[in-house]
Amino acid sequence: MTINTFESPEKAAEAFAADLARWIEEEEEYFVALSGGSTPQLLFRHLAEKFRERIDWQKVHLFWGDERCVPPDHEESNYGTARRLLLDRIDIPEENIHRVHGEALPEKEALRYSLEIRQNLPFENDLPSFDLVLLGLGEDGHTASIFPDQMELLDADGICAVATHPESGQKRITLVGKVINNARKVAFLATGKGKAEKVRQILHKKEGWEKLPAAHILPSQGDLYWYLDREAAGRN
Numbered sequence: 001m002t003i004n005t006f007e008s009p010e011k012a013a014e015a016f017a018a019d020l021a022r023w024i025e026e027e028e029e030y031f032v033a034l035s036g037g038s039t040p041q042l043l044f045r046h047l048a049e050k051f052r053e054r055i056d057w058q059k060v061h062l063f064w065g066d067e068r069c070v071p072p073d074h075e076e077s078n079y080g081t082a083r084r085l086l087l088d089r090i091d092i093p094e095e096n097i098h099r100v101h102g103e104a105l106p107e108k109e110a111l112r113y114s115l116e117i118r119q120n121l122p123f124e125n126d127l128p129s130f131d132l133v134l135l136g137l138g139e140d141g142h143t144a145s146i147f148p149d150q151m152e153l154l155d156a157d158g159i160c161a162v163a164t165h166p167e168s169g170q171k172r173i174t175l176v177g178k179v180i181n182n183a184r185k186v187a188f189l190a191t192g193k194g195k196a197e198k199v200r201q202i203l204h205k206k207e208g209w210e211k212l213p214a215a216h217i218l219p220s221q222g223d224l225y226w227y228l229d230r231e232a233a234g235r236n
């Protein structure tokens, strides 16, 4: 596990972007699952501004680690956010963008997206293997859309599952934990003081860590990285 702490969210995003560019350069094609929420927005802007030419986007295939079951133009769509901040600003083939159909019936979409992943990704250990899964960290310790009251999604069979946000009831499509842990690299990008308590609990296995889904993200053969700013790392 590699834990990197940076002065600011901007520096954390910049460092991750530089690592991502180096990892992509080493491969013929590169399969990434993007995270959602607000944290990666800085990263998307930085990639669009500084890595438009420095990454060969023709060889990058973008998926999502989770998606809200809303239409793509909805303000809460993880795809919609990435489209606005990144996808419309880089030269990536449309066929390389594999969005979740948030507008579809969740149960049907979980099956369809699982098939889309199955048909596009290489397999390791009888499971699809992403080159990289980018994850955020919820203040309740969730990651992707695996919430503390749905820990069974960590070990669920299959590739994607339907999840339910514990407060809003919003349906989500999420990669199951076994597929996340089958990636060659998993990177958490977590910033802000709101994440500090959970980061500490997870990284130092403090009391109750077992109840946090993000604490169970430990790639079986891959590498795990944390990109933190000082606040999320609990440094004032």
Ligand code: 6PG
Pocket (backbone or CB within 6 Å): 035, 036, 037, 038, 039, 040, 066, 067, 068, 078, 135, 136, 137, 138, 139, 142, 143, 144, 145
């Ligand atoms: C989502 C996510 C989710 C997110 C965390 C952190 O769709 O919301 O993928 O796992 O990464 O909730 O969200 P913030 O970055 O907004 O704090």
